[in-house]
Amino acid sequence: MAQSVPGPRLDRSHITPVKTREELIYLLSRAAELEHSLACIYLFAAYSLKNDVSEGGMTGEQAEMVRDWRRHLNSTAVEEMGHLAQVSNLLTAIGGAPHFKRTNLPLPASAYPFGILLSLEPFSQETIERFVCYEMPELGILSDEQQALFDPIRERVLTSQGAIQADLEKEMGAEESLEPFEVDFKTVGEFYHKIETGFTQIPEEDLFIGPPEAQANARFVDLKGDLISIVDRASACAAIERIVEQGEAPTSDHPDAHFWVFDRVRTQYAEAVAQAQQSGVAFEPVRPVISNPMTHFYDDTSGGTVIRDPLTHEVADLFNVAYDTMLLMLLRFFAHTDETEAELEHLSRSTLRLMTTVIRPLGEALTKMPIDQSALPGKTAGPGFGYNRDVHLLPHKQSAWIFFGERLWHLATVATKLRLHASIPTELQEATAALQDLACQFAPAEGPHGVAAKVAELKAMEAGLRCSIQASLNGPYLVTNAEHLQNSRGERIPARPQMALCRCGGSANKPFCDGTHTRLGFTDKKAPDRVPDRRDTYIGEQVTVFDNRGICAHSGFCTDNLAAVFHVGQDPFVTPNGARMEAIIAAVRNCPSGALSYGISGEERRDDVDQVREPTITVSKDGPYRITGGIPLADELSSDEQREHYSLCRCGQSKNKPFCSGMHWYVNFHDDQPL
Ligand code: SF4
Ligand code: FES
CATH class of the missing domain: 1.20.1260.10 (Ferritin, core subunit, four-helix bundle)
Incomplete structure (x- = not known):
């Protein structure tokens, strides 16, 4: 439709000017x-x-x-x-x-x-x-x-x-x-x-x-x-x-x-x-969400439906307290007193993070959860944005910040407890990750309530969960109990028991997700023109090389170091007699994506390629996540992929998501800040 052209009837004469x-x-x-x-x-x-x-x-x-x-x-x-x-x-x-x-x-x-x-x-x-x-x-x-x-x-x-x-x-x-x-x-x-x-x-x-x-x-x-x-x-x-x-x-x-x-x-x-x-083909884009879901009837309104399902009710309560906390922090930000510039920035970023990585995924989770299985079968709840508490300004800086820290810790522990339920939507993991990190950021650096103590407590709560990575649907990698997160120089990045790592390439808080994937409309679909996920076999006199072009991350380790065997852009990619056996095996073992393997006398030596290492996630510079140590990978549509090492897309552009297909190089993906 054509855009607005002011008509001749605009009349504001009935509006009395405001005088006071x-x-x-x-x-x-x-x-x-x-x-x-x-x-x-x-x-x-x-x-x-x-x-x-x-x-x-x-x-x-x-x-x-x-x-x-x-x-x-x-x-x-x-x-x-x-x-x-x-x-x-x-x-x-x-x-x-x-x-x-x-x-x-x-x-x-x-x-x-x-x-x-x-x-x-x-x-x-x-x-x-x-x-x-x-x-x-x-x-x-x-x-x-x-x-x-x-x-x-x-x-x-x-x-x-x-x-x-x-x-x-x-x-x-x-x-x-x-x-x-x-x-x-x-x-x-x-x-x-x-x-x-x-x-x-x-x-x-x-x-x-x-x-x-x-x-x-x-x-x-x-x-x-x-x-x-x-x-x-x-x-x-x-x-x-x-x-x-x-x-x-x-x-x-x-x-x-x-x-x-x-x-x-x-x-x-x-x-x-x-x-x-x-x-005659159904178009049903909406979840069976009820109008105005509430945790209880409020004094100031009615006309909603009370959430009766106990687990949904707990998540709805968590949502309301997170929303309430965000408003308290926002209010403090807008009516600050003697906060420094750095503190104001921290407050504004944390408030925004609550909005985009806690309230959003919790809201989404609620639209997938039953509201009342017996009275309203098939119907789901949703975020009620309920005002359970009075949102008032916390007027004194020091006590306000202590209060925020306590509230975030409470939210983090409740979310972590809920996250343990097997039937809970994965969005809850995303919210838990953000809350654990926020709670640690607002905790004292040391002492009985310091960051280390808090991480230890959260770890104990999650002790029954195995170390794993889940590629969430059109969202971040949800990482559970992976202790070793590092940059490409091998320096530790503080890890929490629950983490959400960016895979759309757009987060301003890399490697962590900041909710930007929703704004970008990120999708995790594989490209139809991707290189097929297929293993080719190259039989040599001493060694057989197995290669899967579909999961190669194009790191160039093999082609740069052993060009006589591995050929950039050539077919066949591998000349298995191009170098000594030891050199070929070393190159294969060095491949970060898991694309290469080798065999001797017709028998694959996967056990030798898959090394025994601490489960570790390395955030490579301007490139993929390199996973080593056999962290199981699961996405929502397929069963676990069991690989000792593999590379996961971090730029959001891979043709073979969740695996890296080397597209970061073609799209010139760069970290905005050094990791
Ligand atoms: S990911 Fe492996 S196969 Fe692909 S270029 Fe790097 S070393 Fe070679
Ligand atoms: S910001 Fe969430 S996946 Fe990138």
């Missing part, structure tokens, strides 16, 4: 609550979508499309969190406080003047249409032709929410708005326009009383450098315009605005459903 600081603070706090709620709602829908063709109900092509929708929903949610950060700076600039509180969901349509229900719903046609309505530009922005297309969608959304809306109104007694100030805005665009009037009407010299150094610094917040420091009227108006531009795109063509992104997803979904109906 108090009203402006109130409206900004409401804006923060709205942005926060929308982020949760979009994430819930993203987590409800299937991640891979192996979950059924989709072709390979459809799975790609659905992964794209997940990516869009996730990045829109991140932008909403960015808006929340921006609103926090606006609040701080005028003497208010960052606002991270919100009411539990669902919320009736009357909660905001836009008249649309705020509810945690799995992805569906109705849900995506509601998202389009949340972000719909104010009347007069779209051309008449465009408006005529979107009016029926809004009509449908309002009609479809009728029954649930009536229930919520009845239960919560929210028939009348209790807003303390005049509500004369109907869309998010008008809402922000009203806020902007406060910044343009209240005298500039009176308004900006907050200390600029108290605002969050864009340097520490990974929001594409979008966060604006608010120092005067111009910067405040620029910040508001950017928020509206990213959401509803009122001032110029903006194909990435949330409104247009959601509309594209809506159209694609409708087309895919229509095609499926025509062809």
